[in-house]
Amino acid sequence: MSGIRDDASGAQAGEAQVHDAASLRVTGCHHCGTVWEDAPPDARCGVCHAPLHRRKTDSLNRTWALLIAACIMYIPANLMPVMITRTLFDEQRDTIMSGVVYFWTSGEWGLALVVFVASFLVPLFKLAALLILVVSARRHSRWQRLQRAKLYRVVEFIGRWSMLDVFVVSVLSGLVKIHGLADVQAGIGIAAFGSVVVLTMLASLSFDPRLIWDEAAPAPAPADPAAALPPSAMAQLSKKNEGMQ
Amino acid sequence: MHQRPDLIVCEECDAVYQRPLLGHCEVARCPRCQAELDRHTGGRLDRLLPLTVGAMILFVIANCFPIVSIELQGLSADTTLLGAVVALAGDGMSEVSLLVFATTLLFPAIQMLALFYLLLPTSRVTRPPGFVPLLRLMQAARPWGMIEVFMLGVLVALIKLSNMAEVIPGPALWSFGGLTVLLTVVVSFNPRYIWHLCDAATVAGHEERTS
Amino acid sequence: MTDPHDEKPALLQPARERRRNWLPSLVWLIPIIAAIVGLSLVAKIVAERGPVVTVSFRSAEGLEAGKTKVKYKDVDIGQVHSIKLAEDRSHVLVNIQLTHEASGFDAEDTRYWVVRPRIAASGISGLGTLLSGAYIGADAGSSQETKKEFVGLEQPPIVTRDASGRQFVLHTDDLGSLDIGTPVFYRRIKVGQVMAYDLDADGRGVTVRIFVDAPYDKFITQDSRFWHASGFDMELNASGFKLHTQALSTVVLGGIAFRDRDEAIDSPPAKEGTQFQLAEDEATAMKEPDGAPQTVVLNFNQSLRGLQPGASVDFRGVVLGEVKNVGVEYDRAKGEFRMPVTVQIYPDRLGRSFRQGVAGESRHTAAQRLRMLVKRGLRAQLRNGNLLTGQLYVAIDFFPKTKPVRIDADKVPLELPTIPGSFDEIQSQIADIAAKLSKVPFDEIGRDLQTTVKTLNKTLSTAEQTAARINNDIAPEMMQAMQDARKTLNAAERTLSDDAPMQQDIRQTMQELSRAAASIRVLTDYLQQHPESIIRGKQEP
Numbered sequence: 001m002s003g004i005r006d007d008a009s010g011a012q013a014g015e016a017q018v019h020d021a022a023s024l025r026v027t028g029c030h031h032c033g034t035v036w037e038d039a040p041p042d043a044r045c046g047v048c049h050a051p052l053h054r055r056k057t058d059s060l061n062r063t064w065a066l067l068i069a070a071c072i073m074y075i076p077a078n079l080m081p082v083m084i085t086r087t088l089f090d091e092q093r094d095t096i097m098s099g100v101v102y103f104w105t106s107g108e109w110g111l112a113l114v115v116f117v118a119s120f121l122v123p124l125f126k127l128a129a130l131l132i133l134v135v136s137a138r139r140h141s142r143w144q145r146l147q148r149a150k151l152y153r154v155v156e157f158i159g160r161w162s163m164l165d166v167f168v169v170s171v172l173s174g175l176v177k178i179h180g181l182a183d184v185q186a187g188i189g190i191a192a193f194g195s196v197v198v199l200t201m202l203a204s205l206s207f208d209p210r211l212i213w214d215e216a217a218p219a220p221a222p223a224d225p226a227a228a229l230p231p232s233a234m235a236q237l238s239k240k241n242e243g244m245q
Numbered sequence: 246m247h248q249r250p251d252l253i254v255c256e257e258c259d260a261v262y263q264r265p266l267l268g269h270c271e272v273a274r275c276p277r278c279q280a281e282l283d284r285h286t287g288g289r290l291d292r293l294l295p296l297t298v299g300a301m302i303l304f305v306i307a308n309c310f311p312i313v314s315i316e317l318q319g320l321s322a323d324t325t326l327l328g329a330v331v332a333l334a335g336d337g338m339s340e341v342s343l344l345v346f347a348t349t350l351l352f353p354a355i356q357m358l359a360l361f362y363l364l365l366p367t368s369r370v371t372r373p374p375g376f377v378p379l380l381r382l383m384q385a386a387r388p389w390g391m392i393e394v395f396m397l398g399v400l401v402a403l404i405k406l407s408n409m410a411e412v413i414p415g416p417a418l419w420s421f422g423g424l425t426v427l428l429t430v431v432v433s434f435n436p437r438y439i440w441h442l443c444d445a446a447t448v449a450g451h452e453e454r455t456s
Numbered sequence: 457m458t459d460p461h462d463e464k465p466a467l468l469q470p471a472r473e474r475r476r477n478w479l480p481s482l483v484w485l486i487p488i489i490a491a492i493v494g495l496s497l498v499a500k501i502v503a504e505r506g507p508v509v510t511v512s513f514r515s516a517e518g519l520e521a522g523k524t525k526v527k528y529k530d531v532d533i534g535q536v537h538s539i540k541l542a543e544d545r546s547h548v549l550v551n552i553q554l555t556h557e558a559s560g561f562d563a564e565d566t567r568y569w570v571v572r573p574r575i576a577a578s579g580i581s582g583l584g585t586l587l588s589g590a591y592i593g594a595d596a597g598s599s600q601e602t603k604k605e606f607v608g609l610e611q612p613p614i615v616t617r618d619a620s621g622r623q624f625v626l627h628t629d630d631l632g633s634l635d636i637g638t639p640v641f642y643r644r645i646k647v648g649q650v651m652a653y654d655l656d657a658d659g660r661g662v663t664v665r666i667f668v669d670a671p672y673d674k675f676i677t678q679d680s681r682f683w684h685a686s687g688f689d690m691e692l693n694a695s696g697f698k699l700h701t702q703a704l705s706t707v708v709l710g711g712i713a714f715r716d717r718d719e720a721i722d723s724p725p726a727k728e729g730t731q732f733q734l735a736e737d738e739a740t741a742m743k744e745p746d747g748a749p750q751t752v753v754l755n756f757n758q759s760l761r762g763l764q765p766g767a768s769v770d771f772r773g774v775v776l777g778e779v780k781n782v783g784v785e786y787d788r789a790k791g792e793f794r795m796p797v798t799v800q801i802y803p804d805r806l807g808r809s810f811r812q813g814v815a816g817e818s819r820h821t822a823a824q825r826l827r828m829l830v831k832r833g834l835r836a837q838l839r840n841g842n843l844l845t846g847q848l849y850v851a852i853d854f855f856p857k858t859k860p861v862r863i864d865a866d867k868v869p870l871e872l873p874t875i876p877g878s879f880d881e882i883q884s885q886i887a888d889i890a891a892k893l894s895k896v897p898f899d900e901i902g903r904d905l906q907t908t909v910k911t912l913n914k915t916l917s918t919a920e921q922t923a924a925r926i927n928n929d930i931a932p933e934m935m936q937a938m939q940d941a942r943k944t945l946n947a948a949e950r951t952l953s954d955d956a957p958m959q960q961d962i963r964q965t966m967q968e969l970s971r972a973a974a975s976i977r978v979l980t981d982y983l984q985q986h987p988e989s990i991i992r993g994k995q996e997p
Contacts, residue, residue, distance in 0.1 A: 021259045028254025031384060032440035033283070035249040035261075043246055047440050049377050054259075103405075111404055114397075149257055149278040160391045163348065167391075167398025170345045172405065173336060174329025175313065178320050182409070186338045194344045201388065213258040213278065292483040299487030306494040320589065322523075416497050423490065 020213075027052045056208035060138055066203035067130050073196045074123060080189035083169050087182050095189060096120060096165060118164040119193070126162070126200045129155045130207065137211040145212055152209045159204055162197045166190055253282055284435050293434055294364040300427040301357050307420035308350070313403060317410035325417060326350065326395075353390040353428065359383035360431065363439060384436055393425045506534065506554035507562040511592070513608040516548040518572050518590030526552055526568075526592040533558035533594065550608070552592070562604065565597030565617075569609040581612070614651050620670040621648065624726065626712070628734035631662050632684050633710030640666050641685055641713040647672035650712070664734065666712065677716055677723035682734045683741035685713035696842070717742055749777065749800040751869040754836045754850065756795045758876055762848040763838060769799045769850040777801035779850060798869070799850060823866065830863045830873060832856070838877035848877075 021027060026037045029045035029052060036045065036052060043052045056062075081093035094102070096119045103112035129151050136148060169190045176184040253264040253273070257280040265273045267285040275282050307326065314323030324332070326349060333342035359379045399418065406412050516539045518524075526534035534554035542549050552568075554561055572590045573582045582590075592608075595616045614637060615621075631653060640648035648668030656663055668676060712734065716723060735741035760782055769777040781798035833854040841849040852872070861873040951958045982989060 019261045021254045021261050024261050026249055026252060026254060026261055028256065028259075030256065031381065031437075033253065033256075033437040034440070035252040035254050035264075036246050037249050039246040046246075046248065048381065050381065106408065108404065111401060115401065146278060149280065152257070153280070156388075160388070160394050161397075163391050163394045164398050164401065166341065166345065167349070167395045168402045168405070170329045170333050170341065171312070171324070171399050171402040174324040174332040175315060175322060175402070175406070176409075177324075177332060178317060178322050181317060181320060185336045186333055186341060191338055191341050194341050198344065205388065209257040209278075209280075210259040213260075295484040295487045299490040302487060302490040302494050306490070306497065310497065420493075427486070 022054060027054060055210060055214075056206060059206055059208035059211060060134060063130065063134050063203050063207040066199050066206060067127065067134060070123075070196050070199035070203060071127055073192050073199060074127065077123075077189055077192035077196050078120075080192060081187035082165065082189035082193060083172065084185045084187050085176075085182070086185070093187065096193065099165070115165065115168075118161050122158055122162045123193075123196055123200065126155050126159060126204070130200065130203050133207060133212070137207075137214075140215060148212050149209060152204070152207070152212070155200075155204050159197070159201045162200075163194070166194045166197070255280055255282060283437075290364070290434070290438065293360070293431065296427055296431050297357055297360045297364060300424055300431055301361060303420045303424040303427065304353065304357060307417045307424055310417040310420070311415040312399060312417040312421065313406075313415050314413045315406055315410040316413065323415060348389055348391040349395045352386040353392050355386045356383055356390050356432070357428075359386075380436070380439060387432060387436070390428070390432070392421070392428055396421050396425045504556050506556045506559040507602070507604075508537070509552050509554065509562050509568075509604055509606060511550050511552060511568045511606045511608040512542065512547045513550060513570060514547050514610055516550065518570060519550060519592070520589070524589065524591055526554065526558075526594055527571075528558070528561070528594045528596065533561060534592075536592070550592070558594075561594055561596060562602040563597035564599040564601040564603050566606065567595040567597070567609055567613055567617075568606055569593050569612050571612065574612070614649060615667050619667075621668050622670075622673040622676070622728040623651065623665060623667050624676060625729060625731045626664045626666060626682055626734040627656075627731060628662050628664060628684075631664070634664060634684070634712070635710065638710050638712065640668060641711050642672060642675055642715070644713075645672075647675070664712075674725045675716075676714065676726045676730075678726055678730075679716045679718060679721065679723035680714045680726065680732065681717050681741035682712055682714045682732050683738050684734065684736055685711040685738075713738070715742070748804075749802050751780070752777075752799050752801055753869050753871045754797045754799060754874050755871065756797060756838060756874050756877075758795070758838065760795050760797065760838070760848070762840070762846040763797065763850075764847065767841070767847065767849045769801060769836075769852065771806075771852045774805065776803075776805050776852065797850065826870075827863060829854075831860065833858055834872070835875045836872050837875050840877075 024037075026035050027039045027043075028035050029048060029050055031050040032045060032048040034045060034047045036043070039052050044050065045052055078096055081095050083094040083099070085092040085094065096115075100112050100116045100120070103109075103115060133148060133152055133155075136143065169184075169186050173184045173186045176182050251264055253262050254260070255262070255275040255278060258275060258278040260275055260277050262273075262275070262282065265283070267273060267283060269285055272284045273282040274280070309325070311323035311325050311328075314321055330342050330346045330350070333339075333345060359382060363373065363376065363379060363383075365373070399421065403412050403414070513519075519536055519539055521536055521538045524536040525532045526536070532555070534552050537551040537553045540549045540551070569592070570590055571582045571593045593612060595613060595618075597617065634650055634653065636650055636652060638650040639646040640650070648666055651665045651667045653662055653664045714732075715738075733741075763779060763782055765779050765781060767779040768775045769779065777800045779797055779799050783796055783798070785794045785796055786792075787794050833856045834852065835855045835858060837851050837853065837855070838848045839851045841847045855875055858875050863871065863873060
């Protein structure tokens, strides 16, 4: 095995022993984890045939766009009724919040909490977290990198749980279809809500967490390793740097 | 471009490390960003196939029988998962219906079927046909399978209904519960290992040489 | 050469040991268990399945594939699996999956029908299905043969096979307000219902089949009488106005009621299928059998207004028969109009002993008896039954004071002599009085009376005048005269009283006179003495 281990790349204070893949001219395949050295741009992983990217394509812009769309859809998701219950006597339109209130007032605090957290707090949290991540990544901020990385993991993990309300409504509407006596129908709000979940999931999928750790483009970083690497490698490196973001 | 099997790159912060040799149940973590680099799968692969088969059977049961039935004033109604999807589509909410169908039926099914096919011990030497696209598909489908969220949603719906009518859980409910458990175990394995499934001989040989 | 960190895990480092070989096979338990569970579920469902039958109905209204249930005695015994249109589109084929416990429901004589909200003669049924949706009702059959295809009934059967009771047959003239499901009442309790009805073959009547539930079927005896209890039983006839009803439902739906005619006698219960007559009303039903009617013609000579067919013919209050026909005939021989009234009399109503007495009598004796009766005064007469409505009825009675009439006992139809109605008599009497009254010369009397009164008047007025005059003229004058007299008397009294001034004056005058007289005397005396004094005067001595 041979690999170029370069002392000089560890010149950044506080991260002495960590080497960036870029500095070492290696790329890890996102799918299969195989590490490739000296991969040309637009190469494909030999193991899994996935395209090798240094960073996810246009990550920030995509994430930004999806995030804004999710924010826009969040408003009708909460304002419009998600479930329309028709009984023999009346018709009830439930939004997400009114469902929480219903549980709360009928004494089921645990359920009220669950629905509130899953359907209201979690999407809000995701939107806020993604906002933080995107903004901070755009500015190449070094603030709380580790925390931000953890934040990203949390966002990815809990993303799917906001789908709870969608499933509740779909089960209820599939089950309660007793003509004349009780009838549950999904409202527009749930479509908006589903789209919020999908959009935030896509946003977090398209956000490249490596951007958290990236330094700003015009940085002293490329200079140092360039000194140690042979010229050809440096040329490749600078090209790659430009290719970033 | 050539492979560097001795290295491992952190997915989340792009740091490069030497690929560790993991023992049983050991997990490698990136020191910089605390992300999980690698976990030992090893013998788990043997367990994976029966679990997948079990999950598939439970999945079939869960979709063939009604999840829950309610009784109100002598009227009863029940639904399967497909029934709920169809009802949503019938109400005009076809996008939501598609979403629910995808996240609870399509993607988990893709996952399970792909895994089953790939894990079939036909041979560990050469890759079965369609290996690459199937595995890619499976990995792509992974974040979108939401059976456990669905399980919780069904429970919440049941509690909501129990105020209104008499609720009788159907066989599918227990199936879904078991399916949730199994799927959680199944998806917790390291998918990367499968990529190297057929290179096991080479990897093992490689590791032997390096250690 | 610096090595990057080989990061060892944060997790425990379990001791590495060789796992035993059976662990993998333990894991295989999980799918095995899952498979067993799945198979057992499937097996349970298959085992719970009973036979599959196809029932054809005219329409699938209210039925839903996969939802509609089949119920027997309100227990689910199956479910509709699918609904198809028949090839010739005349009916629908409903595929039903029965449960295992309902495996006897494919017997050949099983009946299926749809339970929907229904308003029928027997009442409103199936209202619960408005909320719960229609369901298919089933009636188990007892046949040993099975079949797969049935023809569904369009209406629920009146009597399910498991209902116990008995059927009976009723004959009546017309159906009235009866219908399938019309209730049968006993003492105003519903004990059964009409199952079916049919026009008789000869078209002269209707045969109605009823079903009476157990345990009430034992109350139908040989002696039972049935009648229409439909609606209001209203009678407005010579005997008055009567209103009967059974239960309120019969007002709307009609009904049949029955009772034993003679409840004192314990009759044996009637056998299934016994035939009865259905009468119009209770009175008709409870009558003694009338026996053969006898037609009699009565010729009346008066107005028949108020006599209607159906009016009763009664003998001293006992209804013997009824008027059948009222007509008018022109008798050419006599040149006058006759009013023949055809009545039907039931001689049997004259009592059991009469019946027994005349049984076996020959015509001759019957004719003789009749003649004797007529000789005694047996006549028919029209009487006013109801002053309010003016209805008449025929009364047969003995009228001893009537003229004898010959009757031809052999004539057919028999003709009975008649006499004018009692109301006619009253009429003629009134007419007499009226005639008499009209003979009285009310005018003359009136005039005389007038004259007398006038004279009296005059006298009275004269007397009045006289009295007035006396009062006015004479009386006051007399009064005046009286007053004057009184005054005079008073004055006289005053004058004549002692202290009356006049009296005193008179006294005084008298005194004066006396004095004067005295003086004169003196004078005279002097003179006498002294005649010269006249010339010389008095000389003083």
